[in-house]
Amino acid sequence: MLTIAIVLLASVLIGALLQRMTGLGVGLVTGPVLTSLLGPLAGVTMVNGLSIINAVNNAWSVRKRTDWAKFRILAGALVLGSVPAVAVVYFLNGPWLLIFVGAMVLLALGVSLFPTEKFALKQEAKLPMVIFGMIGGFMSTVAGIAGPSLTVYARLSRWDYRDFVATLHPVLLVANTVSFLLKVILIGGLDFGGAPAWLWIGAVAMIFVGAWLGEIVNAKVSTPMAKRIATLLAAAGAAVVLFRGIMELV
Numbered sequence: 487m488l489t490i491a492i493v494l495l496a497s498v499l500i501g502a503l504l505q506r507m508t509g510l511g512v513g514l515v516t517g518p519v520l521t522s523l524l525g526p527l528a529g530v531t532m533v534n535g536l537s538i539i540n541a542v543n544n545a546w547s548v549r550k551r552t553d554w555a556k557f558r559i560l561a562g563a564l565v566l567g568s569v570p571a572v573a574v575v576y577f578l579n580g581p582w583l584l585i586f587v588g589a590m591v592l593l594a595l596g597v598s599l600f601p602t603e604k605f606a607l608k609q610e611a612k613l614p615m616v617i618f619g620m621i622g623g624f625m626s627t628v629a630g631i632a633g634p635s636l637t638v639y640a641r642l643s644r645w646d647y648r649d650f651v652a653t654l655h656p657v658l659l660v661a662n663t664v665s666f667l668l669k670v671i672l673i674g675g676l677d678f679g680g681a682p683a684w685l686w687i688g689a690v691a692m693i694f695v696g697a698w699l700g701e702i703v704n705a706k707v708s709t710p711m712a713k714r715i716a717t718l719l720a721a722a723g724a725a726v727v728l729f730r731g732i733m734e735l736v
Contacts, residue, residue, distance in 0.1 A: 502696025
């Protein structure tokens with residue numbers, strides 16, 4: 487249990503650090519680790535819970551740069567995309583959900599790295615925001631990650647990266663809160679894979695420590711470098727989850 491706790495807390499710390507720097511981290515980095523250690527349903531539920539706390543902390547600190555008009559559209563679309571995803575979580579819990587979560591993370595990472603020069607979107611166009619927002623809501627509920635789909639939209643629409651990150655934090659707050667509540671209401675109860683209370687307390691503490699370290703490191707590391715690190719860690723974590731799901735089926 488001690489080894490599991492150390493790995494879990496380290497993943498939360500790294501995820502929170504990268505989240506403060508790049509807007510991505512807790513879902514991408516911590517999600518695959520928690521899913522592998524606690525199981526798919528418990529892992530994603532715990533990621534949603536921790537992401538709520540992390541998003542509140544980050545959203546408050548960058549509120550002055552947030553584009554609230556885009557936030558309202560993206561947040562509304564996220565809610566719509568979250569509802570059908572609950573059925574996927576309910577019916578696929580087990581090895582198939584492990585495979586689904588791992589594959590979704592890898593697919594999202596691949597799409598976010600795709601060249602966007604030939605697929606530019608107009609920033610004022612609302613339909614693309616709704617579409618990518620719904621995809622983000624679906625992925626948040628199923629895999630605990632809404633950021634990649636929104637990152638793709640930001641790249642396609644040429645959204646200023648700092649303004650995007652500032653808007654992403656409250657959007658992720660809505661995404662994870664909705665996902666968390668839907669699982670409680672529609673699936674019933676909370677499943678944290680038997681994680682003890684002290685582990686939850688430690689994970690929450692790592693959220694704040696990671697955000698604090700992220701502020702310090704952010705001044706010394708370029709954003710592109712931080713994004714590359716987050717992508718590599720997330721890909722490795724997703725590959726582990728995917729492999730575990732496949733092995734459980736064999």
